Structures are given as C-alpha cells and as structure tokens.
Amino acid sequence: MATDAPAVELIGIGKRFPGVVANHDVDVTIRPGTVHALVGENGAGKSTLMKILYGVQRPDEGTIRIGGTEVSPKSPTDAIEQGVGMVFQHFMLADNLTVLENLILGAESLHGIGDDARAELGRISERFGFGLEPDVLVEKLGVAARQRLEIAKVLYRGARIIILDEPTAVLVPQEVDALFDNLRELKDAGNSVLFISHKLDEVLAIADDITVMRRGTTVGTADPATATKRQLAEMMVGAELPSPETGESTVTDDVQLQLDGVTLVDEFGRHLLSDISLTIRRGEVLGIAGVEGNGQTEIVETIMGMRIPTSGMVRLGDRDVTRWHTRKLRESGIGYIPEDRQRHGLLLDSPLWENRVLGHQTRPPSAKGPWINRSGARKDTQRIIEEYDVRTPGIDVPARTLSGGNQQKFIVGREMSGDPVLLVASHPTRGVDVGAQAAIWEHIKRARRAGLAVLLISADLDELIGLSDTIEVILRGRMVGTFDPAAVTPQDLGTAMTGGEAA
Amino acid sequence: MNASVRLRAVGMALLAPFIAIVVAVLATTIIIAAAGSSPGDFWTAMFSNPLPRIRVNIVNQAAMIYIAAVSAAIGFRMGLFNIGVEGQYTIASFAAASFAGAAYLGGFLNVLAALVVGIVVGAAWAGIAGILKTTRGVSEVISTIMLNAIAVTLVGYLLNRYGVHEGNTVRTTKIPDSSRLEGFAPYEPRDGQVWALVILAALLGVGFWVLLTKTRFGFDLRASGQSETAAVASGIDPKRMIVVAMLLSGGVAGLIWMPALFGGASSYGTSFQVGLGFTGLGVALLGRNQPLGMLFGAVLFAFLTAQSNTLTFSTDISPSIVQITQGVAVLAVVVAYEVVRRWRSRLEQRVVARELEPAGAAA
Numbered sequence: 001m002a003t004d005a006p007a008v009e010l011i012g013i014g015k016r017f018p019g020v021v022a023n024h025d026v027d028v029t030i031r032p033g034t035v036h037a038l039v040g041e042n043g044a045g046k047s048t049l050m051k052i053l054y055g056v057q058r059p060d061e062g063t064i065r066i067g068g069t070e071v072s073p074k075s076p077t078d079a080i081e082q083g084v085g086m087v088f089q090h091f092m093l094a095d096n097l098t099v100l101e102n103l104i105l106g107a108e109s110l111h112g113i114g115d116d117a118r119a120e121l122g123r124i125s126e127r128f129g130f131g132l133e134p135d136v137l138v139e140k141l142g143v144a145a146r147q148r149l150e151i152a153k154v155l156y157r158g159a160r161i162i163i164l165d166e167p168t169a170v171l172v173p174q175e176v177d178a179l180f181d182n183l184r185e186l187k188d189a190g191n192s193v194l195f196i197s198h199k200l201d202e203v204l205a206i207a208d209d210i211t212v213m214r215r216g217t218t219v220g221t222a223d224p225a226t227a228t229k230r231q232l233a234e235m236m237v238g239a240e241l242p243s244p245e246t247g248e249s250t251v252t253d254d255v256q257l258q259l260d261g262v263t264l265v266d267e268f269g270r271h272l273l274s275d276i277s278l279t280i281r282r283g284e285v286l287g288i289a290g291v292e293g294n295g296q297t298e299i300v301e302t303i304m305g306m307r308i309p310t311s312g313m314v315r316l317g318d319r320d321v322t323r324w325h326t327r328k329l330r331e332s333g334i335g336y337i338p339e340d341r342q343r344h345g346l347l348l349d350s351p352l353w354e355n356r357v358l359g360h361q362t363r364p365p366s367a368k369g370p371w372i373n374r375s376g377a378r379k380d381t382q383r384i385i386e387e388y389d390v391r392t393p394g395i396d397v398p399a400r401t402l403s404g405g406n407q408q409k410f411i412v413g414r415e416m417s418g419d420p421v422l423l424v425a426s427h428p429t430r431g432v433d434v435g436a437q438a439a440i441w442e443h444i445k446r447a448r449r450a451g452l453a454v455l456l457i458s459a460d461l462d463e464l465i466g467l468s469d470t471i472e473v474i475l476r477g478r479m480v481g482t483f484d485p486a487a488v489t490p491q492d493l494g495t496a497m498t499g500g501e502a503a
Numbered sequence: 504m505n506a507s508v509r510l511r512a513v514g515m516a517l518l519a520p521f522i523a524i525v526v527a528v529l530a531t532t533i534i535i536a537a538a539g540s541s542p543g544d545f546w547t548a549m550f551s552n553p554l555p556r557i558r559v560n561i562v563n564q565a566a567m568i569y570i571a572a573v574s575a576a577i578g579f580r581m582g583l584f585n586i587g588v589e590g591q592y593t594i595a596s597f598a599a600a601s602f603a604g605a606a607y608l609g610g611f612l613n614v615l616a617a618l619v620v621g622i623v624v625g626a627a628w629a630g631i632a633g634i635l636k637t638t639r640g641v642s643e644v645i646s647t648i649m650l651n652a653i654a655v656t657l658v659g660y661l662l663n664r665y666g667v668h669e670g671n672t673v674r675t676t677k678i679p680d681s682s683r684l685e686g687f688a689p690y691e692p693r694d695g696q697v698w699a700l701v702i703l704a705a706l707l708g709v710g711f712w713v714l715l716t717k718t719r720f721g722f723d724l725r726a727s728g729q730s731e732t733a734a735v736a737s738g739i740d741p742k743r744m745i746v747v748a749m750l751l752s753g754g755v756a757g758l759i760w761m762p763a764l765f766g767g768a769s770s771y772g773t774s775f776q777v778g779l780g781f782t783g784l785g786v787a788l789l790g791r792n793q794p795l796g797m798l799f800g801a802v803l804f805a806f807l808t809a810q811s812n813t814l815t816f817s818t819d820i821s822p823s824i825v826q827i828t829q830g831v832a833v834l835a836v837v838v839a840y841e842v843v844r845r846w847r848s849r850l851e852q853r854v855v856a857r858e859l860e861p862a863g864a865a866a
Binding site for chain 1: 716718722730733735736739
C-alpha cells in the first residue's frame with residue numbers, strides 16, 4: 001500500500017562526543033520502498049547517524065520521524081518496535097548454534113521456537129532468495145551467508161526499514177552482486193533500505209537516492225541515474241580521490257624478510273598456517289589478499305613474534321628470527337601498524353607522548369638506558385605530529401580523544417620513526433578518512449622508494465592492487481596464488497580469495 | 504595547559520576522595536546515632552588534639568601502613584590483585600626476626616641482612632602466586648589468599664616448634680642489643696620513639712614514584728595494567744611482567760613490619776601486629792595507587808585507629824567503630840571516583856564541543 005509519508009526522516013540531527021562534533025544539521029529523507037545510499041568518507045559521521053536512528057545513541061538535537069510519526073528510540077529495542085533493523089559490519093552470530101537458533105535468539109515470543117519460527121524463516125528465505133537452511137551450524141556459513149542471516153534476523157523481527165552498515169566491506173565482487181539482487185527483492189516487497197557505503201561504484205549500481213555526508217553534516221543529495229563518480233567524490237571530499245598507484249618499481253635484490261614453510265598449529269591441533277613461504281625484498285611491497293579469518297592475523301603475529309611457528313623458518317635480513325620474541329624483533333627494525341589500533345597500537349587513556357614510547361620503550365629517543373627519556377619522547381612526538389599532520393590539541397591529551405584517522409596517522413608516524421627495515425601494515429587505512437588515507441599511502445610509497453620492505457595486509461582490493469609490487473592470496477592458512485598487480489582485477493582476486501566458489 | 508585548566512584538574516582529582524570522606528563521616532555518624540550513642544561525643548574525641556604518645560604512634564603506624572599500600576599498589580598498577588600482602592609480610596617478618604635473632608652478623612650489618620631476608624622471603628612467597636598464574640593460569644586472588652592461610656599456619660607451627668617459650672607466650676630469639684635501632688623521641692622519653700626504619704616508608708614511596716614514572720620497567724608495568732593487548736604488541740612479555748610485579752610487590756611487603764621489629768618489638772611473637780596487609784590494600788584503593796594519595800590515606804587511617812583508643816575513656820562507643828569509617832571510606836572513594844570521572848568527561852565534552860563549534864569540523 002502506498003503511503004505519502006517518507007519511510008524515515010532525520011531532521012537537524014546533532015551529536016557531540018568529547019573532542020569531536022560527530023553530527024550537526026543532518027537532514028536525510030528516505031522514500032518508502034527505495035534503496036537509499038548514505039555516502040561519505042570514513043569519519044564523515046555516517047555510523048554515528050545510524051546509531052542514533054537505531055537507538056544506540058541519543059541525539060543532542062534534531063527530530064526523527066518514521067512513517068510520518070515522530071519517534072525517539074532510547075534503545076535498539078525501541079527502534080526494532082518502530083520497524084527499524086540494523087545489520088552491523090561485525091556480525092553478532094553464535095557460531096555453535098544453528099541458523100534457526102540464531103534467528104530466534106532473543107525473539108522467541110514472536111513466532112515461538114518451533115514450527116512457526118521455522119515456517120517464518122522459510123518464508124523470508126524464499127521470498128528474498130537468501131537460501132538459508134534452518135539447521136546448519138552458523139560456523140559452517142561463509143561471510144555472505146552470514147550477512148544474509150543477519151538481514152533475515154531483522155526481517156524476522158518485523159523490520160521494514162533495514163540499515164546496512166558498509167555491507168560490502170567483507171564481500172568479494174561476486175557476492176556483492178548477489179547481495180544487490182537480494183536488496184532489489186526487499187525493495188519490491190515494500191521495505192526501505194538504508195545503505196551506508198563509501199564505495200561509489202556500488203552505490204551508483206544499487207541506489208535509488210543518494211545522500212552525501214561530509215565532516216558530520218549532509219552536504220547534498222544526488223540522483224544515481226545522472227550522477228557520476230566524480231561528482232559524488234567531489235561532494236564527499238571537495239577534491240579528487242587520491243590513488244594508491246605507485247610509480248616505477250623500486251624492488252631491489254636484497255631479501256629483507258623470508259618465510260620458509262612456516263606452519264602454525266594451535267593447541268587444539270588446528271592448522272592455522274600451513275607451509276607458508278614468502279619473500280619480501282627491500283623496496284618491495286608484498287600485499288596479502290584474503291577474506292578475513294584465513295590466516296592473515298596469524299602471519300602477522302608470527303612475523304611479530306607473538307606466535308612461534310610450529311615448524312618452518314623466518315628470516316629477517318640474514319638472521320634466523322624464528323624463535324625471537326616481539327621486543328627483539330621490534331628492536332631489529334620492524335615497524336608494526338596493527339589491524340586494531342585501539343587494542344594493539346595505543347594506550348587510549350595515556351597522553352600522546354607516552355604513546356610515542358609504546359613499542360619503542362627500549363630505544364632512543366624514548367629511552368635512555370633503563371630510564372624513560374621524557375623530554376626526548378615529547379620532542380619526537382611533536383615532530384611526528386607536524387610531519388604526519390596529526391590533528392590534536394597537544395601532546396598531553398589522551399590518545400582516546402583523537403579521531404580514528406589521526407590516531408592512525410600518529411601510529412604510522414611512530415612506526416616509521418627509527419628507520420625500520422620492515423614495515424608490517426595490517427589494514428593500515430581501515431576506518432580512516434580519505435585525507436588521512438592519502439597521507440598514509442604517500443608515506444608508505446616514500447619509504448618504499450627509500451628501500452623499506454613492506455608487508456601489506458588489506459581488505460581494500462584497490463589499495464592492495466595500487467600499492468603492491470606483488471600480491472599473494474591466502475585461503476584457509478595457505479598461500480593459493482601469486483598475482484601481478486599490473487594485470488590482476490578485483491574479480492580475479494575475489495575468485496582466488498574464495499577458492500573459486502561463491503560463499 | 505593554562506592556569507585555570509590546571510586548577511580545575513587538581514580540583515577534580517581531589518573531588519573524589521573528598522566526597523568519599525564526607526560519605527564515610529555521614530555513615531559513621533548515622534550508625535553511632537542509630538546505636539544510641541552520641542555522634543557529637545565521637546567526633547569530639549576523634550578530633551581532640553592527639554596526645555604526644557598518640558602522635559608518635561600515628562607516625563609509626565602510618566609508615567607501616569604506607570609500605571603495605573605501596574606493596575599492594577605495585578600489583579594494582581599492573582592489574583594484579585595481590586591480596587597476599589598479609590601472608591607475605593607475616594612469613595617475611597618471621598624469617599627476618601629469626602635471622603636477626605640468630606645474630607650471624609653483628610650490629611647494623613645484622614639489620615641490613617635481616618631486611619634483605621625479609622625482602623627475599625616476601626618476594627618468594629608472592630612469587631609462588633605469580634608463577635602459578637603464568638604457568639597454570641591460577642587467579643592470583645585465589646592463590647594469594649590461600650597462601651595467606653598457609654603462611655600464618657606455617658609460621659605458627661615453626662614458631663611453636665623452634666621458638667622461645669616464655670610462660671604462655673612464644674617468640675623468636677630476641678635480636679641482640681647491638682642490632683636495636685635508636686629511634687627519634689620528639690617529646691618526653693615516655694611518649695615513645697618514632698622508629699628509625701620509618702624512613703623506609705619515605706624511601707619506598709619515592710622509589711615507587713620513580714620506578715613507575717621514570718623507568719622503562721615502570722612504563723611496561725603501567726602499560727600492561729592499562730591494556731594487555733597493546734602491551735604485548737609493543738614487545739612486553741606479559742608472563743615475565745606478572746612474575747616480576749609479584750616479586751616486587753612481595754619484596755616490599757616483606758619490609759612492612761621491619762620498623763616495629765627493630766624499633767621496639769625485638770622479636771616475632773605476640774608483639775607482631777596483624778592486619779597491616781589488609782589495611783594497606785584498603786589504603787592503596789583509597790589513595791588510587793598514587794604515592795601522595797596513599798600517604799594521605801595511610802596517615803588518615805593511622806590517625807583514626809590511634810584516636811579511636813581514646814574513645815573508651817571519654818565515651819561509651821567501641822573503638823572498632825572506626826573500622827566502619829575506614830571501610831566506608833574505601834568503598835566510597837571507588838564509587839566517587841567513577842562518578843566524578845563520568846561527570847568530568849561530560850563536562851569536557853561540552854567544553855570541547857563549544858571550542859570546535861565555529862570550525863564546524865567533525866573528526
């Protein structure tokens with residue numbers, strides 16, 4: 001049944017956090033039965049806005065209307081009652097339960113826990129082409145299927161407005177196409193989809209309406225039928241999108257890092273890594289592509305000495321470092337940009353200058369013998385802030401108050417100090433705004449020209465293809481293919497990353 | 504930071520302990536009134552000018568409590584709950600007293616060696632819990648509490664077996680006169696001496712501060728306490744940190760009763776003062792594991808306990824009521840600290856938002 005009222009109206013939304021204004025004067029109108037894309041760089045405020053709509057945060061200002069009626073959800077439960085459902089980037093599924101059990105968990109009162117629930121799942125799965133079998137254990141599902149289950153979960157709870165937060169971040173190109181088919185079905189059934197993304201190709205392919213956010217506010221709308229990528233990008237950034245492409249090859253013959261037949265078996269006998277061999281020369285960037293959870297984290301932990309290989313050898317330069325622990329490896333000149341900067345790269349409640357010391361507390365300028373060199377660390381922190389354009393009120397503020405992009409720029413600056421010979425960069429531009437991303441790429445390119453060897457792990461295929469000299473694909477703990485970035489396409493990588501099958 | 508911001512920061516830091524004390528005072532007053540006695544009498548007695556003898560007592564007690572607090576704080580800063588301070592100083596005191604009494608060495612050397620024995624035994628006792636945690640994953644809360652019980656029983660057995668029996672009491676051999684340390688008597692001789700080894704408290708306090716803020720090890724310790732994941736990624740060996748922290752904590756614990764031993768007790772026996780370990784834990788919490796905060800807490804607790812003895816003379820209130828005051832203060836400071844922190848964070852948020860508003864920038 002057609003209704004004139006918009007499915008969702010966000011009017012004048014504002015939200016502040018310590019140190020940052022996340023949203024101000026945000027206006028979004030979603031027409032019913034459409035896919036509405038919300039685009040903006042990382043850090044533009046999209047996630048905060050969605051959390052407000054979903055009741056996770058309360059807005060400081062503004063009004064929310066659903067189907068014409070004003071609402072103020074105080075919790076996700078309220079939002080769900082209003083028919084809003086959200087699928088987060090990080091899925092919340094219990095691996096050891098079945099699809100049906102995950103579906104009804106917390107919503108047992110809706111359709112019971114027996115045949116009615118099963119029938120409802122069947123109905124949803126049929127109608128939208130999800131292909132979900134109720135009795136399969138979730139741990140057996142691939143990422144794309146899990147995502148479909150998350151969408152089914154919100155539909156099961158009666159959502160008519162479905163928010164998808166960066167849904168394609170974890171999908172390979174073929175899976176993205178399948179998801180878009182699902183979204184079209186959802187639209188036809190009268191649901192409204194709010195699709196958050198910073199990938200403009202995809203947005204132009206699927207959206208009916210586009211709203212652009214920049215620096216915490218909405219800067220305009222666009223019609224996907226007529227808008228171009230360039231126009232959208234200019235609205236998002238105000239400047240041309242930077243490219244990760246590197247110039248001529250700087251790869252030398254000196255091998256900086258070598259892994260030889262590295263195998264890692266955990267305490268349960270599972271092979272986390274099987275017979276991994278790779279080589280990185282000075283001046284070379286080796287990119288590793290793979291769906292998350294296939295061994296990338298374990299490779300990084302092995303090289304960084306947090307895990308010791310069960311068998312095989314790791315060489316740094318001409319030394320056998322297989323059994324070395326983290327501190328010794330760092331002291332030998334390995335810089336580490338961790339995948340989760342808040343958990344592994346920073347002491348959030350310590351001042352910035354103490355974070356300069358972190359990871360480098362046995363070397364100058366942070367240390368002098370057994371003592372911490374406070375003035376040395378402070379001076380160098382100032383240098384990093386200036387050289388790497390870290391926006392911060394000062395060097396005494398807790399690291400927590402910096403934005404994600406600035407935190408990451410700081411970490412890059414710290415890890416590049418002291419002239420490392422090897423840089424291990426795990427998702428170095430994840431959750432970072434375009435400006436900071438460009439800066440980080442530039443730093444990596446410059447260091448590469450100066451002879452740095454770089455191990456690059458990334459889920460951003462454009463970043464991998466653009467920055468790397470060689471790309472290896474990892475699947476289930478094994479290296480399954482080597483690719484030349486000059487010749488490979490994201491599709492090829494996608495196929496290799498999923499072993500040739502769609503999840 | 505400019506002056507007004509600094510002043511506000513200092514004010515904020517003092518706010519939580521202040522609130523805690525106010526709450527403790529209120530709670531005590533209510534309980535006394537409910538029990539039918541006069542809160543007025545209580546507070547008059549407590550705030551009466553301490554007699555010289557009591558002042559000396561306060562200094563001596565505060566020193567020992569402070570050492571205990573530093574011991575606990577070393578663990579807390581690393582996220583370790585060393586509840587075993589009590590047992591560590593019990594067994595260390597017994598060992599040190601026995602060694603000093605045996606007089607293998609003479610004079611001051613004997614004292615020094617006994618201190619070393621105390622440190623080593625205390626460290627070793629705490630080290631057991633540390634090793635259990637790193638090799639078998641045993642929670643140090645559980646193991647240290649159990650080790651407390653073992654220590655007390657063990658010491659009791661050894662004392663009974665090898666000690667000097669005098670009538671109904673038993674003690675270790677008295678330390679030779681040459682090893683007794685002359686204290687400092689600020690008032691009449693009969694008012695007692697401030698023990699010489701009270702200086703240990705000052706040295707340990709300074710050492711604690713220097714270690715934590717100025718050394719690499721201190722940095723590693725604090726980092727491990729703040730975020731174990733970040734610490735590991737930065738090259739810190741978590742297992743090594745746990746063991747070393749426990750050893751340090753236990754070593755400091757070993758020194759807790761040494762001022763009393765060489766200041767007057769001269770042997771381990773009925774003169775041994777129990778409970779200092781647990782008091783130290785409470786003071787560490789009250790002082791937020793900071794050297795100055797704990798100093799204040801130690802003096803406060805010593806004051807309360809010492810003054811409480813006068814209650815039996817002038818009032819009908821039991822001296823143990825101050826234990827309620829102390830307990831409520833510890834509980835209240837933990838709560839108050841959290842409340843103040845949240846309020847401060849909201850305040851900061853508003854200030855920063857106002858500062859950023861003209862630029863209209865988002866992170």
